[in-house]
Amino acid sequence: xxxxxxxxxxxxxxxxxxxxxxxxxxxxxxxxxxxxxxxxxxxxxxxxxxxxxxxxxxxxxxxxxxxxxxxxxxxxxxxxxxxxxxxxxxxxxxxxxxxxxxxxxxxxxxxxxxx
Amino acid sequence: xxxxxxxxxxxxxxxxxxxxxxxxxxxxxxxxxxxxxxxxxxxxxxxxxxxxxxxxxxxxxxxxxxxxxxxxxxxxxxxxxxxxxxxxxxxxxxxxxxxxxxxxxxxxxxxxxxx
Numbered sequence: 174x175x176x177x178x179x180x181x182x183x184x185x186x187x188x189x190x191x192x193x194x195x196x197x198x199x200x201x202x203x204x205x206x207x208x209x210x211x212x213x214x215x216x217x218x219x220x221x222x223x224x225x226x227x228x229x230x231x232x233x234x235x236x237x238x239x240x241x242x243x244x245x246x247x248x249x250x251x252x253x254x255x256x257x258x259x260x261x262x263x264x265x266x267x268x269x270x271x272x273x274x275x276x277x278x279x280x281x282x283x284x285x286x287x288x
Numbered sequence: 289x290x291x292x293x294x295x296x297x298x299x300x301x302x303x304x305x306x307x308x309x310x311x312x313x314x315x316x317x318x319x320x321x322x323x324x325x326x327x328x329x330x331x332x333x334x335x336x337x338x339x340x341x342x343x344x345x346x347x348x349x350x351x352x353x354x355x356x357x358x359x360x361x362x363x364x365x366x367x368x369x370x371x372x373x374x375x376x377x378x379x380x381x382x383x384x385x386x387x388x389x390x391x392x393x394x395x396x397x398x399x400x401x402x403x
Contacts, residue, residue, distance in 0.1 A: 179330075205389045216376055216393035217331070224388055232390075263330055267389040274338070275380055275389035276321060279330035 175200035179264045179280030186287055192237075192251040194283050196264030199245065204266040206247040207277065208239055211261040223247060259287045294377060294394040302402050307364040309397040311377030312357075318380045318387060320353055320360050325374045325396070334362075334375075339382070369403045 179196045186192060198204050205224050209217040219232045221239035229239050236255050240248045247264055264280040293312045301307055313320070319338045323331040337344045337353045337360070344351045350363040364371055378391040 207390070209393075216395045217378075217391075219390055219392070222388060222390055230388075261328075265331075269386075269389055274319065274336065275387075276333045276336050277331075277378075277389060277391060278333065279323075281330045282328070284328070 175266075175278065177264060177266055177278055177280045179283060181283060182281065183284045184286070186254050186285065188256055188287055189253045192249070192254050192258070192285070194249040194262055194264075194285075196247045196249075196280055197245055198247075198266045201245070201266070201268055203244060204268050205275075206241060207265040207267075208247065208249050209263045209265060211263060211282075213260075217263065221249070254287045256287050259285055261285075294375075294397050296397060297395070298398045298400070300400045300402065301367055303367060303369055305367055305401075307367050307371070307399055307401070309362045309375055309377075309399070311360045311362070311394050313360075313377075313379045313392070313394075314358065315379075316382045317355075318382045320351075321378045321380070321391070322349075322351060322360075322362050323376045323378060323393075325376065327373075331376065364399075367399075367401045369401050372399060372401050374398050 176199045207222045208220045211217045223241045237251050261282050263282045265277040267275050267277045269275050321336045322334045325331045335346045335351050337351050348365045353360045374396045376396045377394045380387050
């Protein structure tokens, strides 16, 4: 069965420090991978998605970047964190199988607090 | 961008009652999905309804979709205390070409079921 691992679960980082969040997927090949951010009490906003190794698309301008060094590994990074980067970050995967039938599977999220 | 609007923002009911949540969206879609999020956790996929479907059932869940009104509703029948969570609708757009499974989320409805 497919599983998704995301770590760490919580992170407190000072302003200006670097960031690296990692997500790995097991049990599937060539998944589409996504990073979403959720502000407190709000819906999710898509930050990045990837349809293959080395292929990254950014949905919103921001202080963050993403990379996909391996088929089932997705990394969210920042060189210098801002206070506004605080939030709940969720990694997700999907596999497009049939038109109109793409559900997403989410990791447990990382609660990032920038202080 | 957040194209989904959900109402109510919060819903408080007693066990055994039905809970109805509504979602509106703005653009044409491939499908509409509903997800559940327990506090501080990742999202869990509940049900997907395609753009050419009008109603779908899964256990105690019933979803309707009205593409002419760009709206959907989620009904949870005979609610239980364990149904307490946030519920989000999400749409997979159909703006021409492949959507790559990208989802646009609503702001969510916080459901509290009292025992």
